[in-house]
Amino acid sequence: MINWNNISSVFLDMDGTLLDLHFDNHFWREHVPMRYAQYKGLDIDAARDHLFPLFQSVEGTMEWYCVDYWSQQLGLDIAELKREVDHLISVHPHVTDFLSAARKSGKRLVLVTNAHSKSLDLKMQSTQLAGYFDAIICAHDIGLPKEEPTFWDKLQMTEAFDKSNTLLVDDSLPVLRSAKQYGIAHLLAVYKPDTQAPIKDVEEFNAINHFKDIMP
Numbered sequence: 001m002i003n004w005n006n007i008s009s010v011f012l013d014m015d016g017t018l019l020d021l022h023f024d025n026h027f028w029r030e031h032v033p034m035r036y037a038q039y040k041g042l043d044i045d046a047a048r049d050h051l052f053p054l055f056q057s058v059e060g061t062m063e064w065y066c067v068d069y070w071s072q073q074l075g076l077d078i079a080e081l082k083r084e085v086d087h088l089i090s091v092h093p094h095v096t097d098f099l100s101a102a103r104k105s106g107k108r109l110v111l112v113t114n115a116h117s118k119s120l121d122l123k124m125q126s127t128q129l130a131g132y133f134d135a136i137i138c139a140h141d142i143g144l145p146k147e148e149p150t151f152w153d154k155l156q157m158t159e160a161f162d163k164s165n166t167l168l169v170d171d172s173l174p175v176l177r178s179a180k181q182y183g184i185a186h187l188l189a190v191y192k193p194d195t196q197a198p199i200k201d202v203e204e205f206n207a208i209n210h211f212k213d214i215m216p
């Protein structure tokens, strides 16, 4: 699926790609509605009916990924709520072996995430993955989400890369499409971002089951 001779930079998404998206899905679909219901004196279904349209209305924007935005909107300490369920944060199988092998083969490894720095810090603390990367790029520092094709152009200023020999692995199809539009040559989706959910339809993209599939 990948000819490693043609790859010099490897851009990796965090949530759903390196880490099990089950944490995030559980957090937004179960934990936040439960805490919001308690806070507002609602039942959980009423909380969901209120929250889910709010979530949908900003999907794919910087706000959606912003911990401070949701703390302000909902009146809850979102970073603290994430810590309450941090035992659910887990690294997908074969990820650390893949990262070690890619480093050994001299590839530049870059974590490229839309996650807010507070989520990123919590996840790096829980998983100890930070040391594997040459750089960690947070979309909030770029000022655009990865869904915007201009994100990749702006990224060049902090992380110069040759789009013809860069590989991006990301579980988000809108992100893969924006990278494709920018011209990143090697793109892979993920069949099982959330280990508790069915296999994802990856549409026009090639995809991995596990990082074992593309071990350098």
Ligand SMILES: [Mg+2]
Residues within 6 Å of the ligand: 013, 014, 015, 016, 017, 170, 171, 172
């Ligand atoms: Mg993701």
